[in-house]
Amino acid sequence: MSKPTFGTHPFLLGFDELERLVERTARASDGYPPYNIERTGEHGFRITLAVAGFEEADLEITLEDRQLVVRGRAADEGERVWLHRGIAARQFQRAFVLGDGVEVEGAKLRNGLLDIDLQRSAPENVVTKIKIESAR
Template structure:
């Protein structure tokens, strides 16, 4: 079966960057930690929720890097003399990236019951109709080319 690429399709012009973006995103999916949900809260808004139990607001950083929303978590080591018989709660650093389309804006981020909620809104694109003028060429029917 032949793979059809977006850049090679005759009706999709200029989508090469989208294809590279999809390939890069598939490679950076990571190990699935921390788990997250993405929900559509209205026709033009979304909410990303990450399960970050054990992290405080000070342990988390949210940045916008080019068109990527990046959430990083790094817990401070507490060496207050605790002796663990079993340590099953993850205490590791993470980085989770979400690629945002043009026009998507980040709203507020709220920490609640071990869940980090990040609200996003998408401004609908303006409908633009542009008329292209056709100029008369220098060649006429029957002339030598």
């Protein structure tokens, strides 16, 4: 007997897409750049990515099918000769899956840190009565 997954569990109807989102996000992460996620109030979150060496023009933030994608492409540095290079400046893509009702409020680049502020709308507790029709 196998363990049920999100898509096959009998009490979780319509969650099959969630399993695909988790798999897609797990494949997209390689550990660079490092990041933090913090709570900023009752319904707020902040993602902070360490993007030393990147300028605002080198970064792109998009929202694609409930997935927040941050891309960085460092500009060509020309003819610099490095004796030691410890600060990574390679291109990257980092993705975060956002739940329903989570909106991006804005982003700021400051001192080599990219802050992305998110806000979850307060869920409404809706009760709907379903009419039962006779099968006659």
